[in-house]
Amino acid sequence: MPPLLDGFLAIIRRDLLLAWKRPGDILNPLFFFAMVASLFPLAVGPSPEQLVLNGPGVVWVAALLATLLSLNSLFLSDFEDGSLDQIILSPQPLPLLGLGKAAVHWFLSGLPLVLVSPLIAMTYRMPGEVVGIMMLTLALGTVSLSLLGSIGAALTVGLNRGNALLSLLILPLAMPVLIFGARTVSLAAAGDAVSAGIYFLAAYCMLALTLAPFATAAALKISNE
Amino acid sequence: MWNFLHKMASPPHFYGLSAKMIPWLYAAGVVAVIYGTVAGLFIAPVDEEMNDGFRIIYVHVPAAYISMMAYMVMAVAAGIGLIWRMKLAHAVAAGAAPLGAWFTFLALITGSIWGRPMWGTWWEWGDPRLTSELLLLFLYFGYMALRAAIDDTAKADKASAVLALVGAVNVPIIHFSVEWWTSLHQGPTIIKEGGPGIHPDMLYPLLGMILGFTLLFGALLLARVRTEVLHRESRARWVHKLLMPAGEPG
DSSP, rough: OOHHHHHHHHHHHHHHHHHHHHHHHHHHHHHHHHHHHHHHHHHHOOOOOHHHHHHHHHHHHHHHHHHHHTTTTTTTHHHHHTHHHHHSSSSSSSHHHHHHHHHHIIIIHHHHHHHHHHHHEEEETTOEEEEEEEEHHHHHHHHHHHHHHHHHHHTTTTTTHHHHHHHHHHHHHHHHHHHHHHHHHHHTTTTOOHHHHHHHHHHHHHHHHHHHHHHHHHHHHHHOO | HHHHHHHSSSSSHHHHHHHHHHHHHHHHHHHHHHHHHHHIIISOOOOOBBBBBGGHHHHHHHHHHHHHHHHHHHOOOOOOOOHOOOHHHHHHHHHHHHHHHHHHHHHHHHHHHHHHHSSSSSSTTTHHHHHHHHHHHHHHHHHHHHHHOOHHHHHHHHHHHHHHHHHHHHHHHHHHHHHHHHHSSSSSSSOOOOOSSOOHHHHHHHHHHHHHHHHHHHEEEEEEEEHHHHTTTHHHHHHHHHHTTOOOOO
């Protein structure tokens, strides 16, 4: 059997290459993120006090929705062209391969969100030091969302109605991340201590990193029987 | 012990045994609920702050308790089914989900009715218990939607079992995070926990109701699992014998 990390790295290389050939897949969730964030001032009103108050929540809700949007295709093309069967059959440990896919998903959807978020934050009049905290919470939170979402994507992969179903499965599970992420940014904006929320997000991220790949692997095997 | 478990896991044996258990569970449950209702409505003293409004706890608290217990039953049964490949356990998980969702719904409705005179609003986002019950309801919805979306029963069993276990890990985290969230913009919770000792005349009917709800939940669950088993085993010989004793061709 080849060394443990070979399959993991091969998956990462392959998925990055695939994404490179189709850059639209990365950009769409980003546009979606920006559009959802711009819906709120248009719907609720542009008064500065409201923007400052709602900014953290809006950025987080938009990030959550954008992540869900991109999760749907996580295993879809592999399932359609049959390479998912090969991945499952390979002698490499499946949890590690699933982790590789989740890692690429985060790199291509989570990380761009984190990098674009300051632009949104600026339009919501968020002060500079709060923007840093927001990016930190988003970075930790989107890792958890990618991992949680990979379980949901694995469970719904062969199903016709996968899209809406995935959101239904993942949204309630993602609530702690949303609560802690958005509240921590609000606390930072109010000048309060933020370490508790950041510790929680980091702890949740670690928990997801350790447990989620095994659930994803089990789900992939079940969906592909 | 193992022998007993093995016997229980066999669908025909379960079908026979549960038929004998259900009437007893119903009878005991109805007795406990009648005691709880009568004692709760007429014997328990009036609460100082909430007047007669507090009496809704005799429905609300047991429903909320069952809503969480049903999720536990579902997750444990799903885990047993996934690990030991016991089909009956999957049937139990499938039966527990809709029941749990209904009890969650009941807890939400009664909580909301209670909140109207107490808080002056039907819904209070600031109350952690109400909010986590709502998220629990969403978890049940997700579980049932996944089950409904997969046509193959064996596959639906296993996929939903994974979801139930992931959910079981998350339920305490969700509850904790909702509590943390509400503790920020509101001091102590509006409901006082237990207070300085609840009067025995108030407590015993409540315990009676909880016991009664649990027994009725058990009876309803067994009844659901029975139909579920019949449906799943519809090709088995014992089902044919049972439903068509004259030996007509199935």
